[in-house]
Amino acid sequence: MKIGFIGLGNMAAAMIGGMLQKGIAKPEDIIGSSKTETTAEKVKTKFNINTTTDNTAVAEQADILFLAVKPIFFTEVIAEIKDAVKTDTLIVSIAAGRNLQYLKDAFGRPELKLIRCMPNTPALVLEGCTGVCIGENVTEDETEQVLSLLRSFGIASVVPERLMDVVVGVSGSSPAYVFMFIEAMADEAVAAGMPRKQAYEFAAQSVLGSAKMVLETGKHPGELKDMVCSPGGTTIQAVKVLEEKGMRAAVMDAMDACIEKSKCM
Structure with missing residues (x-):
């Protein structure tokens, strides 16, 4: 299983660190992309994972793809990768204010498997709290697969999407x-x-x-x-x-x- 990250900022680094520390993934299982070579090289050196500045390359390889860029960049990034993502890839967004319908519309591919989550900064010390809502095409087994990754850096619980704004406020x-x-x-x-x-x-x-x-x-x-x-x-x-x-x-x-x-x- 290949885990991809588009965006390699603090939250993505916390998530990668948790997965590696808990042994849920190996460095060779993870690939990430960032906007700059400097960030890509920094994360590569820290975690010994494969990194690039090519978002499409990550999207093409990932079985689980985390969208870890800031919300203002979502439209641009999704337009870049939407045709490269495999149909059976689990796409996991960690952006505030971008609901499942937004993701569905942005990708323009109703068959895609979409998950929305909201982690918090204590993930940096493996004590995060993540609310998760599941898209209609995602199976129970796939949900558990993603939850196991999210729980590598804290707790993670499924909530209905109507409560995701509350998750923002409380965690x-x-x-x-x-x-x-x-x-x-x-x-x-x-x-x-x-x-x-x-x-x-x-x-x-x-x-x-x-x-x-x-x-x-x-x-x-x-x-x-x-x-x-x-x-x-x-x-x-x-x-x-x-x-x-x-x-x-x-x-x-x-x-x-x-x-x-x-x-x-």
């Missing part, structure tokens, strides 16, 4: 919200006298550990919060201020703005 864009939270906690720790590097480490580790508790215990986040809030203690006072400042509403409003923007792209 695609949300690392930015979390980074802001970590930065804010660290800033106050620095204000209280902690060295900056140590403040980032304490704040980030606390977020990491808290997230793992949600995922591994299966307990409701509210129950886990209550476990930290001792009667008359420090934590409940902090929670009270966060509630007064409207933390929940601010997060929900931010996600709503993100989701609406995604719908309009």
